[in-house]
Amino acid sequence: GQQLNQSPQSMFIQEGEDVSMNCTSSSIFNTWLWYKQDPGEGPVLLIALYKAGELTSNGRLTAQFGITRKDSFLNISASIPSDVGIYFCAGYFNNDMRFGAGTRLTVKP
Amino acid sequence: NAGVTQTPKFQVLKTGQSMTLQCAQDMNHEYMSWYRQDPGMGLRLIHYSVGAGITDQGEVPNGYNVSRSTTEDFPLRLLSAAPSQTSVYFCASSWGNEQFFGPGTRLTVL
Numbered sequence: 388g389q390q391l392n393q394s395p396q397s398m399f400i401q402e403g404e405d406v407s408m409n410c411t412s413s414s415i416f417n418t419w420l421w422y423k424q425d426p427g428e429g430p431v432l433l434i435a436l437y438k439a440g441e442l443t444s445n446g447r448l449t450a451q452f453g454i455t456r457k458d459s460f461l462n463i464s465a466s467i468p469s470d471v472g473i474y475f476c477a478g479y480f481n482n483d484m485r486f487g488a489g490t491r492l493t494v495k496p
Numbered sequence: 497n498a499g500v501t502q503t504p505k506f507q508v509l510k511t512g513q514s515m516t517l518q519c520a521q522d523m524n525h526e527y528m529s530w531y532r533q534d535p536g537m538g539l540r541l542i543h544y545s546v547g548a549g550i551t552d553q554g555e556v557p558n559g560y561n562v563s564r565s566t567t568e569d570f571p572l573r574l575l576s577a578a579p580s581q582t583s584v585y586f587c588a589s590s591w592g593n594e595q596f597f598g599p600g601t602r603l604t605v606l
Contacts, residue, residue, distance in 0.1 A: 391538070418593040429500075429586050429597030430539070437593070475538055479593045482546065483554065484529070486538035 393476050393487025400466055401495050408474060408490040409460040416478030416485075419452050419459040424473045424489070433474075434461070466494050498522050500598035502587050508604045509577040517572040517601050519587030527590040528570040529554070530562065532583040533600075539586065545570055577605045 393410045400406060410419070418437055422430035434445050436452035436459060443450055449462045459476055471494050476487040503518045521528065529544035531554075541554030545564040559581060561573040570589075574581060582605045588595040 393538070396536075420593065420595075427600075429588075429599050431597070432594055435594050477539075482527075482544060482552070484541060484593075484595065485555070486531075486540070488536055488538045 391476060391478055391485050391487040393490060395490060396488070397491040397493070399493045399495065402466060402468060404466055406463040406466055406470070406492060407460060408476075409458060410476035410478070410487045411458040412478055412485075413457070414478075414480070415456040416480045417456070418479035419450070420477040420479065420484075421448075421450050421459070421461045422475045422477060424475065426472075430475055463492075466492075468494050468496055470494050500587055500589055500596055502585075502598035502601050504601060505599065506602050508606065509574075510606050511578060513577050514573070514575050515577065517574075517585055517587075517603070519570045519572065519598060520568050521570075521587075521589040521596075522568065523589060523591070523596070524567060525589035525591055525596075526567065528564070529588050529590070529595070530560070530570070530572045531586045531588065532556065532581075533586060534583050542572065542585075577603075579605045581605050 421433045424430040434450040439456050441452040447464045473489040475489045500521045526547045530542040531539040533539045540556045543562040545551045585601045587598040
């Protein structure tokens with residue numbers, strides 16, 4: 388089956404720093420999604436990408452759908468304490484959605 | 497709009513017991529799905545449904561059954577629980593490719 392490799396596994400940063408994380412796959416997807424999960428909650432959609440090469444922003448978050456359709460990245464600029472959580476990438480193809488293992492982000496004030 | 501609701505929030509079972517995890521959505525979404533989340537593994541798709549009366553297997557379907565008699569409800573059944581099914585279970589419903597997740601059910605099988 389399709390596997391997603393998400394990196395890094397965890398990040399410890401200072402408030403105000405920028406963050407970058409990415410996902411790669413051995414197979415193509417026709418949609419890439421980025422979610423954030425807070426403790427004890429379900430994942431919440433941050434950004435959805437539908438076309439290869441697409442670059443989309445949502446406030447301080449920017450994500451891109453790779454040209455090869457096998458990768459995507461998420462950037463967070465000027466991090467703040469409430470950015471703490473686990474970030475998941477997800478790829479969607481033919482009614483099947485696969486998730487990366489997540490990037491755990493810690494922001495030190 | 498309550499969105500996606502799941503019950504119970506927590507459950508402890510003994511090996512061999514059966515139970516049903518409930519999921520309901522009030523957004524009139526056709527697509528619903530069940531995932532399990534284990535440490536370090538992200539979410540894995542168990543079963544999904546593209547509409548009432550239609551279900552299909554995901555990545556890890558063994559040990560689980562589903563049915564979809566209405567658009568709103570998509571219960572997940574464990575017929576004979578095993579310790580390997582200890583996990584957090586999330587139900588989701590979709591509009592297009594954008595999934596909305598419920599708050600999860602934390603299941604422990606002893």
